[in-house]
Amino acid sequence: MTKHDATDLQALIRKIQEHTATAEELRRFLHMTEQPAMDELLPYGEWQQTDGEALPPGLKEKVIQAAPQRRMRLLKSYLRKTLPYAAAVMLLLALHQLLPRIGQRTPALLTVTSKDGEIKRITLPDSTTVILNARSTIRYAATPDTLREVFLEGEAYFDVRANEHKPFVVRSGALSTRVLGTSFNVRAYPGETQQLGVVSGKIQVSSPEGKSVLLGKGDQVTYDAAASFVSIATDPQQMSNWQNGIIDMNNLTLQQVAAILERWYSVKVILLSPGIGQHVLSGTQTNSSLTATLESICFVYNLQYEQDGQIIKIREK
Structure with a gap:
């Protein structure tokens, strides 16, 4: 097993615990747990502290109902051997919420691209408004699922339709931005420092390194090559001046x-x-x-x- 595999597994576990893993990432995680020599992927000695500790029967039954029995037996055994009890419970609870999506056909994504010098206004299926800046691309499902999710390359202003039962997630480069209902700007052009500013409401931004920041109205941050968030003391409304x-x-x-x-x-x-x-x-x-x-x-x-x-x-x- 390689160092890349270990890093990949660590990132997957973190996403599952934060309830941000996609169906494809869950499939990959479960596939990895079925591979031989999985212990080589876990360089964290502190995880090896609750070998054989049983999971609550009620929780065990709920999780087994959410996935194929053979695969969940292997997963349960793996979790008992490799994660502290509390972390295993968190992970299984997250899997119980997300695993029903596994096996479902991944919806086709619609793609909208703006050319150089062009600004495009889009209304998503959930009534969220998106304004694309020049040379930008957004991909989204024609029908919003439990998790409203879009993929952005470039810059866009979002005015998100509030729905507390269906969070809205923007994936831009390495970052994941999670909101319920708010307006904010994301600049994520390839090779450039990412920048996010909140005009109204709140957003939570997470990085692959496990860092997370909560931004409210008037907050603005950058995310640089050193994988760190830096606050900017300016009006985020100016960040979207390009619309005018x-x-x-x-x-x-x-x-x-x-x-x-x-x-x-x-x-x-x-x-x-x-x-x-x-x-x-x-x-x-x-x-x-x-x-x-x-x-x-x-x-x-x-x-x-x-x-x-x-x-x-x-x-x-």
Whole structure:
């Protein structure tokens, strides 16, 4: 067994305990428990402390009813040998709630994509409103299940229809955002720092490392390559200025703004002079004119640019 297998198993157990595991992740977890030499996947000595301790008969019967008997016998035996009693009970309770979905056909996902410079407004089957920023993609089921779940790549503003019996989950890159009813913005472009801001209500954001933060109205955080959450002391309403055709450059580097310009104007921005990508900008700019935006940026930092078709090169004067 590999280190990757151990990390995968640890992540699966955490998701199941937090009630965020998908049906496919539960299938993979149960498949792993049936493999030989499972003990090699568990490098946590403190787990080996309740060998043979029986589970409550009532709980045992409920869980057995929720899954095929043969598989649950193996799983119950594995849990007794590898998890502390309390953790085993938590895990089995979570499985009891989620396992009925196993075996059901995974619903086909609908995909909506916005092109460069395009903003799209979508109404999901549960009446939640989503506004997609440029060069973004969202995938969702045509019919909402017990867990309303969407997958986002790029940036979107969500106005979630409240339903306390069906939580709404946004999966963006490595993060999982769970809400009941609220409005918030998620920026999750590949290769860029993720950023989340809450306009109303509350959201809970979880990372694969087991970190979790609860955000309320006015809160805003980033999630960086170091797998840590960092609070931002700005108005999250500004984070969604893009809906009104405004580029918010406050506290963004030239490198970050260049990525925004590429998405909005379908161009490639090349920063030729070393270090200029780290210049920190401020203010806002209406994105109706690429030329006006470039001239404004270059004026502030004594830069110059040249454009050849869809290629823009920026350098020091």
